[in-house]
């Protein structure tokens with residue numbers, strides 16, 4: 001019986017690369033206006049290269065994308081002779097606002113909203129998207145990030161913690177995600193059932209296959225029905241204010 005669901009965010013619920021590309025361009029244009037010497041020293045690709053370098057210097061925290069971006073903007077500001085904190089705070093605020101302006105895949109709300117009325121859902125992401133800013137706060141009971149739990153997927157820790165907050169055993173939970181290793185292998189290692197969301201129609205690249213493979217989310221309810229959904233727990237109505245967990 002399935003009693004809870006966890007979902008990946010980036011590239012599972014929206015197409016991420018164009019979002020990040022646009023966010024980096026908008027941030028660069030902001031820098032060019034506010035702190036021009038940074039933008040002159042580093043073009044968009046230059047800031048991306050600096051961010052990779054910053055991440056390589058601290059592999060233990062490279063999964064904390066927010067921290068890595070702050071360090072990148074600080075470093076670029078120092079190189080240009082500007083106050084690092086002011087530049088980093090301003091640039092990250094611009095980046096983060098744009099990063100959370102995403103276009104959901106059309107199957108997301110029609111599938112997740114009815115599921116969320118039956119079962120608790122949690123978002124588990126290596127990225128730093130904000131489900132509330134994106135307009136998904138009403139479908140997820142909890143949102144967990146690699147930054148918050150301290151280790152990135154495929155480490156099973158994020159699912160262990162998600163299941164604890166959802167109040168279910170891992171074997172009663174299903175994870176849905178696009179990435180064969182980060183999502184399928186990781187969630188399996190944590191003891192969850194796995195659904196590989198294969199939107200591009202690629203071949204399964206890994207060894208051990210997911211428990212199910214779907215081309216889009218509209219196929220998910222049928223998979224869950226096959227496995228059996230737990231009856232909604234009796235009890236108080238769920239709060240209309242989802243926890244920011």
Ligand SMILES: [Mg+2]
Nearest residue numbers: 008010011012
């Ligand atoms: Mg993903």
